[in-house]
Amino acid sequence: MKNKSIATKLALRLAMIVTLNLVVLIGVSVWQSMDAVQSAIDLEFEIIAEQNAVLVETMVDSSLVFAEGIRDYMIDTYEKTSVSLNEDEYNSAVYNTPIAFTNYLAEYHILNMAHTAIMSDRTDVEEIGIYFEPYAFDKNVAAYGIHMTWDDLTAGKQYTRMNSYNEYKNLDFYELAVQTKQPQILMPEYVEADDLYMSYIGVPIIYNNEVKGVVAVRIIITNIEVTKTEDPRYPSMGGLILSSDLHRIYDSLDPDKTLELFTDVLDTKSATLIEQNIKHEETFFVKTETLANGKEFMRYFAPIEILDETWWSTVRLDMDDYQKSSRELGVILLTIATIALGFLVFMATIVIRNMLKPIEFVVEAAKSVTKGNLDINIPYNEQDEIGELADTFRIMCANLKAIIHETDITLSEIAAGDLTTTANLKATYPGEFEPIKVSMLEITDMLSSALGKISLASVQVAEGSDSISKGANELADGSILQANIIEGFINNTETIGESINGMVQQVEATTKLSTDAKLRADRGTEAMANMLSAMKNINNSSLVIATVLQTVDDIADQTELLALNASIEAARAGEAGKGFAVVANEVRELANRSSKTVKEIETIINETISNIEEGQNMAHDAEESLNDIIEAVQGTASFFEGLLKETQSQKSSINELLHGTQEISDVVQTNTATSQESASISEQLAEEAEQLQLMLHYFKFSK
Incomplete structure (x- = not known):
């Protein structure tokens, strides 16, 4: 009986209303909190990706500046040579052949700059070379080409010279720079002896729209590991540097995949989404799914301007780490709400049941009426709303008893075929009962x-x-x-x-x-x-x-x-x-x-x-x-x-x-x-x- 009482219903309805309000409030709060947490994570990792992009740009630019310095110096040398028709000649330090004085000074400057760039701790240069077209450096030298490496310098060897134009004319960085007349950076190559990935940058020396030679700088791509690719808060965090065609330049989690196509591990939808976004050359982030196991990651991309190409700095985070903070916050809010709701429902049920207990007597009387028993007894006579309800219920039962009795007699006579019996109706039919008599x-x-x-x-x-x-x-x-x-x-x-x-x-x-x-x-x-x-x-x-x-x-x-x-x-x-x-x-x-x-x-x-x-x-x-x-x-x-x-x-x-x-x-x-x-x-x-x-x-x- 108590499970169906008004007190129980009121308590349940109150609990439902409060629960609904709390659910809406908690849902909004959890959603906003999760959104805020995820937005903060998105912003944090976008900044990390952009910082890594800046680091890579700085690393490449700091190495490129030496190549461009040598190129600019050689262009100035050509300007001076065109003005000075008759110059003294000095023996070349590299080829021991008489060369013009301005070219002698240029040779000295090139060697000093190359030595400084390789030995500097602020650069990632492992090798610098300068190579000229036939007779482009000096009229007395058919083929002029030298390169200087870290290993040569540390071993006491200053440089290595080229004795023939054929030794370097077919090198990728040289051939590509001569053909395009634009600075070029090549894809990294694995140097097994040093266990490093290195990449060449070729800068053409152009004077009067004619390629005179190429300055080559070989940088250590493996040094990209200085970028931020891990965080103790996010165990799944990892970083990659991708080329403009999305090949891996650097992979902090799996170096063996370097030079592999990044999108090969993604499903078609994720790969297409990334390819569409990189066309805008702006920072973005996407949720991706791996092709092998279907695992989902959030990936953050920031563009890296390398010469006339756009590389990409990307940081990844799996969905468990990405949603961990928001899930924890949601669990805390749900726990607090559940405790508060339970306490509120308990107290409301006790108060309402005590106030509505007398109404159970009226309920029992109503059950007797539903069973056809109009002789009822309601033991409640207080002067309140429930007492007034009990008095009204007693009067109602008396009137119902008289009306039902007369209606029974009248309908029995009608059933017997006497349609004149309604002329003898005597009972009182008050209010809404009057239509019964009229009917x-x-x-x-x-x-x-x-x-x-x-x-x-x-x-x-x-x-x-x-x-x-x-x-x-x-x-x-x-x-x-x-x-x-x-x-x-x-x-x-x-x-x-x-x-x-x-x-x-x-x-x-x-x-x-x-x-x-x-x-x-x-x-x-x-x-x-x-x-x-x-x-x-x-x-x-x-x-x-x-x-x-x-x-x-x-x-x-x-x-x-x-x-x-x-x-x-x-x-x-x-x-x-x-x-x-x-x-x-x-x-x-x-x-x-x-x-x-x-x-x-x-x-x-x-x-x-x-x-x-x-x-x-x-x-x-x-x-x-x-x-x-x-x-x-x-x-x-x-x-x-x-x-x-x-x-x-x-x-x-x-x-x-x-x-x-x-x-x-x-x-x-x-x-x-x-x-x-x-x-x-x-x-x-x-x-x-x-x-x-x-x-x-x-x-x-x-x-």
């Missing part, structure tokens, strides 16, 4: 009215059902008659459709015959035209022959005239012309025969021309007749084509009419079935109305 009165009045209307409606339904049944039967008979008529119409329509189909086939055949006749007439017309053309050609040829014959006839006349003249001349000649006279007579006879033959041929040709003209006239008449036939055939073909289209249209219309009639038939059959079903339902409704009249006799109500 019982309204229920009886409404039931009386409804039963009266139902009685009247049942009589009307019975009468209407008979009328509906008769109408439905008549409608069914009419629908059957309509179905028979429509069925006959469908049969007639199908017969018409079949006739039209036959007509369509005949029209199609006739149309085909007309088309064939048209084609044959066209061919006849074409043949007649060809014949007319041939006859015309024959006529033209005959006219030409007549012309030729006329010419031959003229020639024969001329020949005859010439023969006559020849005979006359032969006669004049006497005996000497007798032979010629015989020939002239023969020629005259031949001309006569030729003239006669030409006239006979002319007569025949004239008859031929006359016959040809008569044939042409007949052919023209035949051609006109064929054209008339073609026009008639074309008209017939066009008529049958139109007739075919109209017949096909009638066929389509008949099919649509047949389809629509079939749908009407389906509708009529549906109406017939519906009418028969309506008649059956009407008969059943009349029977139900009679049953309803019998049931209404059970009730007693005012009509």
Whole structure:
């Protein structure tokens, strides 16, 4: 019981409210504290990364300054040499060859600067060399190159000279500096003898835009270990120096990985994120995940400006160390909050239970009422809110008891069929109980009215059902008659459709015959035209022959005239012309025969021309007749084509009419079935109305 008491609920709700507030407060505090701690850690490690970057820059710059000093001195030397045309010569200390005085001084300066740079504790220079293009240092020296190392100096050897240009022209630092004309720093190389990583810096000596030589400085990359890469507070801390393409220049945790690609150990997402951030060349930090074991690290990157490249100083910290401080702070705050919450809930529960204990008597009385027992006893009579609640509860139970008793009697009589019993209600129905009395009165009045209307409606339904049944039967008979008529119409329509189909086939055949006749007439017309053309050609040829014959006839006349003249001349000649006279007579006879033959041929040709003209006239008449036939055939073909289209249209219309009639038939059959079903339902409704009249006799109500 106590677990369900108001005191317990109030205590629990108070505890929930306080807990919610404390959770929100603690959550905000923990979040802010963790954020502040992590921000402080981020800032601290960004500063460490930047400090390491400055250290590396300083280390490289302090070594680079010597190379740049030698380069600048040599440029000044070239300036002086260009002004002084005739100089005294001194033997070179390196090659023992006469060289210009300014070059002699430059050689001395180079050796001193190299010695100072290597032996200085403030630099990380292990080797310095200077190498010139052929005859670039002095006109008397073909190849000038020297280098000085820490090992040489400590062993008492000052320098090592190069005896040939081929000894150094293919060295990486020399070749790269000459090609780019820019200072270059090479990736570190492991020197096994010294157990160190070293890197060359090549600075070209350029005068009048011409590379004269290269100053090379070899620095000890391993000395980067002076950067801050560990802290007792963070056991997982480590540092790296990365090249511009993210190869390891220095690794404090795993030196064996030097020169390996840093992103190879990261997952693709982390590697991509780092590659995107380094493009901005600004300090940043990211959370990364290793590819091998999935372990997460916070990594802080700071740019290192090395010549024209950007190296990166990076410091790492695993997530356990990174979140350790914030987790400890969260545990402390949660512990304090839990203790405070427990104490507050305990005290609130005790106070509330003591104040609300009397309400348990009212609860017990309410339980009795829920079980149907309205004879209750509440042993509490104090003049406070709980005492007033107990008095009110006792009065309520008395009123409920009277109302329930009267309601029980009234509902029992209504159940027995007496709807007039509500006229005898006497109990008091105060306040919200008044609707119970009103509802019982309204229920009886409404039931009386409804039963009266139902009685009247049942009589009307019975009468209407008979009328509906008769109408439905008549409608069914009419629908059957309509179905028979429509069925006959469908049969007639199908017969018409079949006739039209036959007509369509005949029209199609006739149309085909007309088309064939048209084609044959066209061919006849074409043949007649060809014949007319041939006859015309024959006529033209005959006219030409007549012309030729006329010419031959003229020639024969001329020949005859010439023969006559020849005979006359032969006669004049006497005996000497007798032979010629015989020939002239023969020629005259031949001309006569030729003239006669030409006239006979002319007569025949004239008859031929006359016959040809008569044939042409007949052919023209035949051609006109064929054209008339073609026009008639074309008209017939066009008529049958139109007739075919109209017949096909009638066929389509008949099919649509047949389809629509079939749908009407389906509708009529549906109406017939519906009418028969309506008649059956009407008969059943009349029977139900009679049953309803019998049931209404059970009730007693005012009509």
